[in-house]
Amino acid sequence: xxxxxxxxxxxxxxxxxxxxxxxxxxxxxxxxxxxxxxxxxxxxxxxxxxxxxxxxxxxxxxxxxxxxxxxxxxxxxxxxxxxxxxxxxxxxxxxxxxxxxxxxxxxxxxxxxxxxxxxxxxxxxxxxxxxxxxxxxxxxxxxxxxxxxxxxxxxxxxxxxxxxxxxxxxxxxxxxxxxxxxxxxxxxxxxxxxxxxxxxxxxxxxxxxxxxxxxxxxxxxxxxxxxxxxxxxxxxxxxxxxxxxxxxx
Amino acid sequence: xxxxxxxxxxxxxxxxxxxxxxxxxxxxxxxxxxxxxxxxxxxxxxxxxxxxxxxxxxxxxxxxxxxxxxxxxxxxxxxxxxxxxxxxxxxxxxxxxxxxxxxxxxxxxxxxxxxxxxxxxxxxxxxxxxxxxxxxxxxxxxxxxxxxxxxxxxxxxxxxxxxxxxxxxxxxxxxxxxxxxxxxxxxxxxxxxxxxxxxxxxxxxxxxxxxxxxxxxxxxxxxxxxxxxxxxxxx
Numbered sequence: 001x002x003x004x005x006x007x008x009x010x011x012x013x014x015x016x017x018x019x020x021x022x023x024x025x026x027x028x029x030x031x032x033x034x035x036x037x038x039x040x041x042x043x044x045x046x047x048x049x050x051x052x053x054x055x056x057x058x059x060x061x062x063x064x065x066x067x068x069x070x071x072x073x074x075x076x077x078x079x080x081x082x083x084x085x086x087x088x089x090x091x092x093x094x095x096x097x098x099x100x101x102x103x104x105x106x107x108x109x110x111x112x113x114x115x116x117x118x119x120x121x122x123x124x125x126x127x128x129x130x131x132x133x134x135x136x137x138x139x140x141x142x143x144x145x146x147x148x149x150x151x152x153x154x155x156x157x158x159x160x161x162x163x164x165x166x167x168x169x170x171x172x173x174x175x176x177x178x179x180x181x182x183x184x185x186x187x188x189x190x191x192x193x194x195x196x197x198x199x200x201x202x203x204x205x206x207x208x209x210x211x212x213x214x215x216x217x218x219x220x221x222x223x224x225x226x227x228x229x230x231x232x233x234x235x236x237x238x239x240x241x242x243x244x245x246x247x248x249x
Numbered sequence: 250x251x252x253x254x255x256x257x258x259x260x261x262x263x264x265x266x267x268x269x270x271x272x273x274x275x276x277x278x279x280x281x282x283x284x285x286x287x288x289x290x291x292x293x294x295x296x297x298x299x300x301x302x303x304x305x306x307x308x309x310x311x312x313x314x315x316x317x318x319x320x321x322x323x324x325x326x327x328x329x330x331x332x333x334x335x336x337x338x339x340x341x342x343x344x345x346x347x348x349x350x351x352x353x354x355x356x357x358x359x360x361x362x363x364x365x366x367x368x369x370x371x372x373x374x375x376x377x378x379x380x381x382x383x384x385x386x387x388x389x390x391x392x393x394x395x396x397x398x399x400x401x402x403x404x405x406x407x408x409x410x411x412x413x414x415x416x417x418x419x420x421x422x423x424x425x426x427x428x429x430x431x432x433x434x435x436x437x438x439x440x441x442x443x444x445x446x447x448x449x450x451x452x453x454x455x456x457x458x459x460x461x462x463x464x465x466x467x468x469x470x471x472x473x474x475x476x477x478x479x480x481x482x483x484x
Contacts, residue, residue, distance in 0.1 A: 038307070057307065057335035068377070110262075112278075112287065116309075117376050119335040147262050150306040150401075152276065152287040155263030192263035192285065232261045232289055236304055236460055 008177055009166045015177065017046075021170040024160070024220050029141075029231035031148045037124075039149025041231070043141040046174055047131035052141035054149040057119035065120070070113040072120040075104035077138060079127040099135050100125075106139050106159070106188040106198035112152045121151060132175035133161045139188050139198065144228055148235075156228055157197060159188035160220030162213035169209055171216040185210070187217040191225045256293060259460070260286040260301060267299050274300035291460050304460060308334040308402040308432035310371050310380040315389075317397070317430035318382070320365045323357050326350055330367065330382060333399065333432040338380040340369065345384055366392040368428055368436065388428075395426075395438030396445045400456040402433035407459040408452055415455070415465055422472040423448040447475055 009015055019025070025046030034040035037053035060066040077100040081090050092100075103125065111121070123146065125138045136159035143157035163173045164182040178184050183203025189196055205213060252267040260266065266277060267284045276288040277299060286292075290301035308316075310332065318330035318338060327341040342350040345360055361367065367382075368389050374380035384390045400408070408429060409416050420427055425439035425448040435452055439445040451468050458464055 039305075059335070059337055116335050147289055148305070150288060150303060150403075152278075153262035154278065154280075154285070154287070156261060190263065192265060193280065229261050233259045236259055236289075 004180065005176065007166065008180060009168060009170075013168070015165065015170065017174065021168055022216060022219070024172045024223060025174065027224055027227055029144065029227050031144055031231050031235050037145070037149070039145045039147070039151070041141045041144035041148060043137050043144075045133065045137040045140070046172075047129060048127070048134055048137045049129040050134065050137050050141050051126045051128060052138065052145040053124045053126075054121065054142075054145040054151070055124075056121040056149075057116045057151070058122075060118065060120040066118045069117050071111075071116045071118075073104055073108055073111060073113065073123065074120060075100045075107070075123045075125070075142070077103055077125045077127070077135075079130060079134075083127045083130045099138070102135060102198065102200070103139055103142060107142055107146065107157055109195065109197050110143065110153050110155050110157050110190055111146065112154065115152060121146075130175070132173050132178040133186070135159070136161050136186050136188070140224055140228060144231060147232055155190035155192045155195075156225065156232075157188055157190055158221040158225045158228060159186060159198060160217045160224060161186040162217035162220070164203065164205055164209060164213070169205075169212045169216060171220045183209075183213070185213045185217060187214060187221065189218060189221040189225075191222060252294065252299070254292050257460075257462075258292050259289070259304075260292055261289055262287055266292060266301070267294075270297070272298040274298045276301035276303050276306075302460075303403045305401050306403045308332070310334055310336060310338070310374040311431075312371055312373055314371045314431040315368065315428075316371060316382075316432040317366060317368050317392070317428065317434035317436055318432070320361050320363050320367065323361070323363060326352070328357070328361055330369070332369075332380070332382075333402070333430075333434055334380075336374070336379050338369075338371070338382045340367070340382040340384070344382075347385055361391060366397060366436075368392060368430070392436060395436050396449055398435050398437070398449050398452060400433050400435060400452065402431065404456050404459045405429055405431055405433060407464075408435070408455050410465060415468065418465065418469060419448055419451050419472070422469070422476070423451070427452075443479060447472065450475070 028044040030042045033042045034053050039054040041052045139159035162171045163184040183205045185201045188198030264286045273279045273284045286301045288303040290303040293300045316332045318332040320328050321331045322329040330338040332338045369382040372381045372383045423444045428436040437448045
């Protein structure tokens with residue numbers, strides 16, 4: 001797995017895993033996987049496997065962090081030591097602290113923070129297996145977990161990345177493409193309100209390439225959003241169908 | 250001025266429900282004259298008002314509500330009570346003793362200790378102050394026996410049913426007394442354990458299937474079946 005591939009894209013325009021430039025990795029979403037938490041979600045995005053759990057609103061500890069006019073949103077992004085090829089130290093790294101902040105800031109606009117002053121909402125994100133684009137998958141899962149917990153929200157938040165590989169703009173980079181490619185642009189979106197809550201770029205892109213990348217990432221977001229809604233509803237729809245069957249028996 | 254979705258449809262946060270001259274009810278919000286859902290729930294609307302009945306939410310205190318709470322801490326002149334809500338409630342000693350509290354004479358843990366359950370009423374609550382409880386009314390006070398179960402607070406109205414039809418039916422069928430705390434905590438007291446368990450089972454079934462139709466009939470049927478099973482064994 002450690003040997004570098006010579007080319008990230010073949011002559012037909014197919015990528016390392018056989019995807020086209022505008023094709024997403026397969027996504028699987030599930031809601032309510034952790035019964036101890038108030039809300040939870042699990043996402044499999046390609047080889048990424050991520051759990052998100054939400055607790056609260058609850059009392060703030062330590063107390064001096066409480067805000068008098070709104071709730072405090074706390075976010076903890078953490079990668080399990082076994083989530084990557086080489087063991088990752090379980091202590092929070094610089095990168096994890098930064099991602100926690102970035103994820104928090106992309107979720108905050110969606111939550112009605114002012115409804116419950118002097119409380120705190122905890123969001124825990126645990127990366128079990130990482131393969132590029134974990135911040136996007138984490139945001140998608142965390143927003144689902146928030147909605148599942150019953151926190152009032154303006155909209156769900158979905159995230160997807162785009163980038164440049166071998167002079168082509170592609171969507172949803174995996175780990176090798178992210179490391180060897182030219183650029184990476186993660187975008188988080190509130191689809192109904194049509195508002196972007198996260199936009200980052202690392203690498204170099206021309207203005208045209210950047211605009212194309214953002215457009216592709218937004219398209220990806222909308223595709224994942226449909227699955228997100230489906231996952232939230234299916235938790236309740238299944239019960240409805242079961243009772244129908246019972247009634248027919 | 251259309252409504253975009255039908256009654257009893259499941260919505261997720263951010264779903265556009267209606268536009269124009271409608272009143273945004275529970276769990277909805279207005280942005281640019283459009284009404285959106287704020288929680289996962291089911292759409293209900295009357296002529297002008299659009300509501301989303303949340304499928305999961307937490308309890309927000311309101312003055313006048315009857316709740317069931319657990320004592321978490323004994324303080325200097327009262328108790329702190331967990332009422333299954335983002336906010337911790339306070340219960341004053343003078344209120345429980347129904348006379349002025351004397352720290353030299355009265356031993357608070359003897360009256361109520363950590364872990365005790367109380368049925369209480371919320372006297373006051375606002376954004377800046379934690380809720381205050383009282384037990385100085387008939388029917389309120391320490392719980393001595395029965396079973397406790399927790400359900401999602403938004404489903405308490407479903408357990409009550411239309412004009413109390415569901416709850417009175419369960420009470421009648423099982424012979425149990427049931428106190429519904431609006432914070433989602435339910436107390437069931439019956440003559441024996443089996444009756445209590447049957448009532449608990451029924452309430453849990455309501456919580457699971459609250460968003461489906463024809464529920465009262467199904468619950469009645471379930472209770473009758475369970476009762477006939479047990480009756481058969483005894484004979």
